[in-house]
Amino acid sequence: MISDGEALIAKLGDKLSGLRGRMTSNAGMDKVTWFRVGGPAEVLFQPADEEDLAAFLRAVPEEIPVMVVGIGSNLLVRDGGIPGFVVRLSAKGFGEIERVSETQLRAGTATPDKRLAAAALEAGIAGFHFYHGIPGGIGGALRMNAGANGVETRERVVEVRALDRKGKLHILSNADMGYAYRHSSASKDLIFTSALFEGMPGEQEEIKAAMDAVQHHRETVQPIREKTGGSTFKNPEGSSAWKEIDKAGCRGRMIGGAQMSPMHCNFMINTGQASGHDLETLGETVRARVLENSGIRLHWEIKRLGLFRQGQEVQEFLGQII
Template identity: 75%
Template sequence: MSRGQALLDSLGDRLVGLRGRITPDAEMDKITWFRVGGLADALFQPADEDDLAAFLKILPEEVPLTVVGIGSNLLVRDGGIPGFVVRLSAKGFGGVEAISETRIRAGAAAPDKRVAAAAWEAGIGGFHFYHGIPGAIGGALRMNAGANGTETCERVVEVRALDRKGRLHVLSNADMGYSYRHSSVPADLIFTSAVFEGYVEDRDVIRAAMDEVQNHRETVQPIREKTGGSTFKNPEGSSSWKEIDKAGCRGLMIGGAQMSPMHCNFMINTGSATAYDLECLGETVRAKVFENSGICLQWEIRRIGQFRPGFEVEEFCGAPVPVKT
């Protein structure tokens, strides 16, 4: 019996009545943009917020729970993910609507790009930066996603979230504890939707700003590759790509993983990479940048799950990067 089926059997009839989709032994490489990663024991896609709350209330505390978005900024390790993975469905959590002349409500599964489009249609300025971020609102809320001089924290009014026991929380902007590419809310909170505020602006002006964002992405980023977007956060006073370039890592490859020759802060799967290849490449780059400039780059890509035995990668801390055994 597989680990996933054993997990479902252990829960017995507690899952009866849930309206969402449950998949044992879910193939996470089909979800992530890197197209790598092992199996999740089980994947739950809730029908809506009430369904998610019901699931959380019946899930035993000892069962591990991991929440993922659309998989754009995510690296799932080759050994897979124990317990349940929750992925919010587009149908239940992907809605976007203008609720006033300056405010938008968006579900956590709504693509950032869709929020930018809805704001343009409603004549609400301040959201063009989302047009160039390849993720969903849940991730944007968690990591304070930003681009082109604007961050999520500048637009958030309030956020709805459920905790591990299925209890609802409504958080203000201040409650989110935002800083650069970070929020300080508890890790067990699952964002379900949020209200954002912009300002009234001419639609032609918004469209021009969105086009500028799109043109920039197509010119300097490998958007047609299997990538996870920016690999590392920008260090204070510099840019990650500049430090990576100075360390001689542009185009660097390990196995099927490569730092993009076009934009060297983008890590790409050239077609045959494993999660080990990608994470080992990232840690190798961190080591080389540290050796060259003394800067310790911090991951922006979220890495989750277990290593495959014999293919572990330790985070670079001034020690040699592990190699395949």
């Protein structure tokens, strides 16, 4: 289990003086994640802006863990909580969108994907409609190359601003991001702060029609009104995760308060009283069943953070030898 956040803040003492952001000890991550589960962050820090974040990173010794989270949509926090500092970028400091040219927009990484799509519509810039259907933030989209409806983030990114663990600024090109399917090879220590995106000139009526089609698809096939983290697993090569889950008999399967959605069985939902342990156990049960049924090893798309409660560890594939 994590220790008292007040002790961590006191340990660093004057090193944290001068920071303008908000610092909260023992912050409940269940209030942050869309699953509404998870133990506390030892200390949650919400920096005021990029300069404040850089000062924070320079102040915190590298042996103390620092983890960044976004709006919490694609995130499962374990019940034992997260040691060290959790950085959450605020909409006020990292949520601005600026039109840079006729086809380019710069967005802070706390910007919801849907808001970037809306800004592109207003500017008459095509190519961003797919973000209207992704329930996440720009930071997460950059990190995991989020995509939908046949378009991926890597097709829109020009460059990314990021801070390293020592607070140094880096400007990464599209090639520097090392994009692949639902993956970026950019260093895990980098915290993205904003990105420059490029689309193409478009008619607002056509852009709006594309966004409406994305929204209709989501409402028709996804459990968007549930406590969910979106797609649970990445699609395996040559197939779809939901098809493999369905063939393995896991549609609607429940463990505790966690369920694979009967509507879209690659969506895991908290039916009301699930714990992080319930959700991760269900996910690993599904992975084990799919492996047994088809020989396919599903890979998590949802990001899992933090510590297990003692005695509630969850092994990958439920400990099968693979």
